[in-house]
Amino acid sequence: MTKDTGSAARPPYLRIVDEIRRRIADGELAPGDRVPSTRRIAEEWGVALATATKALTTLRLEGVVETRPRAGTVVARSASPAHDPRTAAPTPASPSATEPELTRERIVRTAIEIADAEGLSGLSMRGVAARLGVAAMSPYRYVSGKDELVLLMADAAYGDQGCPVDVPEGWRPRVETGVRTLWSLHRRHPWLAQLGPLTRPLLVPNLMVHGEWLLNALDGHGLDATTLFDIHVLLYSHVQGLAVHLEREAHAEAATGRSDQQWMDDHASDLRELTDSGRFPTFAKVVGSFADEGYDLRLDALLELGLKALLDGLTPTIEEGGGPAGTR
Structure with a gap:
């Protein structure tokens, strides 16, 4: 019996391309569906990340898949399952x-x-x-x-987005503008929040532009340098502290294939066990009030809620130009 070595002789990245195309042709993956990430491909096929990337790049160049921010790589609307790369290997770029x-x-x-x-x-x-x-x-x-x-x-x-040329009047509107601009950038590039702790700041010019905006908005109120810089760091950490969850959620969804809502559904019995235990009555009461409409954790709303609370609490310190509240 003759052994078929055609598939084995085919480069690993093309075998991955073949399989993903087969899934699209068989309807396992429809336009808009997420295809395996490079890390998932590497784990499933036992290949290096570079090989997985090469496979997705081949599919992308052929128009079979496309990359969407935060959605990852998905089947393109124009994907044509009729084309089969097994008939001819793509010509590598020169x-x-x-x-x-x-x-x-x-x-x-x-x-x-x-x-x-x-x-x-x-x-x-x-x-x-x-x-x-x-x-x-x-x-x-x-x-x-x-x-x-x-x-x-x-x-x-x-550097993708700067603060507006028309500077709002008053320290508070200027601070709010600076914080919301930073949040917008972290929304666009969630990995920014993963780069380093506050104790080891990124010393890059375009981040300094945003720091300069906040410091300038707070300057001129008689604050000592330490208090001024502490407030600036606190505002930045508010943005970073929430933004870190954008990347974590995307990574968790890619790793498990389950959205946050699907994860909560999977763990509904665990939540019920906690609320029914009688050990956490306040928690049970609050969660019980969500029975009809549920609770939607909205990071944008939390950003605004936290920003208001921070600025409300800091207003006496800033406008009176003294030390931290409670020390005067």
Whole structure:
């Protein structure tokens, strides 16, 4: 009996392409459905992240899938299951044709696209090279490594949106504008909240632009330097503290394939056990009041609620130019 070695001889990334195309053709994946992430592909097929990235890049270049921010990689509306890549392997991009166009800006923007869609865990230098269609080592001519790349990404991301040219009057509207601008950027690039603790701040120019806005809004009220900077850090940490959950939720959904609502449904019996135990009467009373309409955890609303509470509490300190409340 002759052994069929055709499939085994096919490069691993193309075998992955074949399988994902089969799932689309058989209706297992419909337009708009999420396809496995690079990390999921690497785990399912036992390949490197670079190989998984190359497979998704091949499908993306063929128009079979597309990347949507925070949704990840999904089946494109124009995907044509009739085309079967098993009939012919895609022609790889010619390094001589593409590499002269490679720039640091393209590398950074491509890396941001990957991080926006798949989080920092899905980012690698090889993955960036695969997405750009260049040799694995080509990006190293422009960026020394992933650490430098992430710093460049952060600087570019914080530069995506600045505060308005027309400065609102009064310290409070200016602070609110600065905080909401930062929140908008973290909403657009949730991985920003994962980059480092407050004790090791990112020293990149475009983040400093936002810090300068907040410090300038608070300056001129007689606050000592320590109090002024503490308030600035507190406001930034409010944004970062909420934004960190954007990336965590996206990672959890990618890892489990379950949305936050589906996860809650899966754990309904656990919640019921806690509320029925009698040990937590206030918790049970509050949760019980959500029986009809449920509770929707809205990070945007929490941002505004926390911002109002912070500024209400800080107003006496700022406008009286004294030390922290309770110490005067």
